[in-house]
Amino acid sequence: MxxxxxxxxxxxxxxxxxxxxxxxxxxxxxxxxxxxxxxxxxxxxxxxxxxxxxxxxxxxxxxxxxxxxxxxxxxxxxxxxxxxxxxxxxxxxxxxxxxxxxxxxxxxxxxxPVELSPRNVLRRIVAEYEREGFKPIVAPEIEFYLVQIEPDEDIPLKPPVGRTQRTEAGMQSFSIDAVNEYGDIFDVIYDWCEAQGLQLDTLIHEMGTAQMEVNLDHGEPLALADQVFLFKRTVREAAIRHGMYATFMAKPMQGQPGSAMHIHQSVIDLASGRNAFSNPDGSPSPAFFHFIGGLQTYLPAAMPFFAPYINSYRRLSRYTAAPINLSWGYDNRTCGLRVPNAPPEARRVENRLAGVDANPYLVIAASLACGLLGIRQRLQPTEPLDGSAYEQPHQLPRHLDDAVDRLMRCEPLAELFGAHFIRTYGAIKAAEYAQYFDVISPWERRYLLLNV
CATH class of the missing domain: 3.10.20.70 (Glutamine synthetase, N-terminal domain)
Incomplete structure (x- = not known):
């Protein structure tokens, strides 16, 4: 019917x-x-x-x-x-x-519902929270690069020319003037986002050359995933109309930092209407620690959602401002899991693992699923880290092939996402990996052609 x-x-x-x-x-x-x-x-x-x-x-x-x-x-x-x-x-x-x-x-x-739809997958995870009497809240941060238009994919990308007719020199983190170099394009982006009801919060210049970050206001997961989906589309269109590309690759340029999609997460208790991560006296709740414990336990298996391509793993290396493990800490940006300084009603966990190349519906679904498993299983996290997590050992898969193998073996995630969806997603990633592996890179021709 x-x-x-x-x-x-x-x-x-x-x-x-x-x-x-x-x-x-x-x-x-x-x-x-x-x-x-x-x-x-x-x-x-x-x-x-x-x-x-x-x-x-x-x-x-x-x-x-x-x-x-x-x-x-x-x-x-x-x-x-x-x-x-x-x-x-x-x-x-x-x-x-x-x-x-x-x-x-x-x-x-x-x-x-068609179970292979990423939007339906996110709805499925949100429904699991509702079954427990919770409502998740998220706020994504989206990083991206502006680059010169270059149709030939064999030529490395370069920063675009700004209003001063020059490209950026060096790292310009948080520079207002560096953002204003591309003021015309951001004026258009803000106007177009307002016309679409996309709730932009702040715009900053990130560490990379012509690398930007836009934060979205917090809200319900499906609405925020929709906004990220449309925001990417909007930024690409605005960039092309201004004679440049906007790229959401995780690692588009050698020697430059990668681009992330950090996800801030909290959980509302539906019975009380309060943040479930905080006790009535303002202290962290058991659910807060269980949520972190779930992320630490299951994120390695969920890695193909956070790092879905070969290129994604180029970002996740030591000393590149990207996580290599799942240590957590209070206001510690070296950790894969950061708890920002915030009042009890705004207590939240920032998952810094995902690249901006990831599907926003699946990233939010996967992060929430790992946290939910922690709450249900009452998993305990490690002690919070005060020092640098960059000095800690690697705890995450180092390449896509290994990550997919781990996902295929994780029954708790398969139960939440649906076994058919997990098998399909794994086969898609395996097919992409096989296609990439068939390509001979310039590095191989340069160093192996006449030297081995």
Missing amino acids: HAPAHPDTAHAIERWLDQHRITEVECLIPDMAGQARGKIVPRHKYRPAEGLRLPMAVLEMTVTGAYPEEDFTPVADPDMRLLPDPAALRLVPWAKEPTAQIIHDCVRFDGT
């Missing part, structure tokens, strides 16, 4: 489209890589109550557009239905004609 969108929801979307005189609708879903897939539909042909169709196999594509050797969707290549989420309805501010973008949910024709 068909499960149409709720009539009131459909009518509200129709009214919004009419109110804004929309001529075209971009119907979007995030795929496994966090890319926007879907269809563009003329307004007069878009029926919110009916949704539209898309092959289910889109959700098992690799980042290169290929597929794993094994089929994880039916061999008949059937369609799934895309139903609009009215909470994810926005204008496309850069379009010439009035255009809407709507993030859709992936469902079967009987109305059940």
Whole structure:
């Protein structure tokens, strides 16, 4: 049977489209890589109550557009239905004609959710929190580089030219003037984000050359994952229109720091409405320590969500401002898990593991899943670290192949995410690794061609 969108929801979307005189609708879903897939539909042909169709196999594509050797969707290549989420309805501010973008949910024709949809995975983890009487709250921090346009992928990336007609010299952490070098593009980004209701908090210049960081206001996980998904799209578009690229690669340039997506996390107790990480007297609660214990225990197995590509592991090396282990500490940025100084009602845990190349839906889902396992299993963390975690041993997988093996062996994560999803995701990562491994790098030609 068909499960149409709720009539009131459909009518509200129709009214919004009419109110804004929309001529075209971009119907979007995030795929496994966090890319926007879907269809563009003329307004007069878009029926919110009916949704539209898309092959289910889109959700098992690799980042290169290929597929794993094994089929994880039916061999008949059937369609799934895309139903609009009215909470994810926005204008496309850069379009010439009035255009809407709507993030859709992936469902079967009987109305059940498609388990391979990253958005549905995040919903599944949030529902597990609700089952325990909790509501998670997150706030992402997003780092990225601005670089010169270079169509030839064999040529290394370079910083872009700013308003002074020069490229940046050296590291310019927190420099206001260095940000203002690209003031025109950030004016556009802020305007476009405001038009889409993306809740930007602060903008800073990060450690790398023309590396920026934007923080988002805290909120519910699905809404924040949607905002990260749309923010990436917005920044790429603004950069191209200003004659440069914005890249969310984890490690785009040799000799420069990598780009992260730090996730601040707290948990609300639904019965009391208070932060579950704090006792009534303001001290840290058992749930706070169990949450950290869960992150320390299960993040190594969840690594393919936080570092999903070969390039991701170039960022995770000693003395590069990126974590190499899962030590935790109070206001200690060398740790993979940092607890910022904050009043009891804002007590939270910052997970610094993820690269910005990760899918925001899966990163948030994975981090929350690890913390939830810690709460359920009453796991205890190590003692907080006062010194430098960079001096501690490596505790994380060093490459994608090892990370996928660990994920495949982790039954608790498979139970939370769904075994079929985990097997599919692992096969996608294995296919991407195989494709990369077939490429001979310039380093190999330079040092091995005539020397071995």
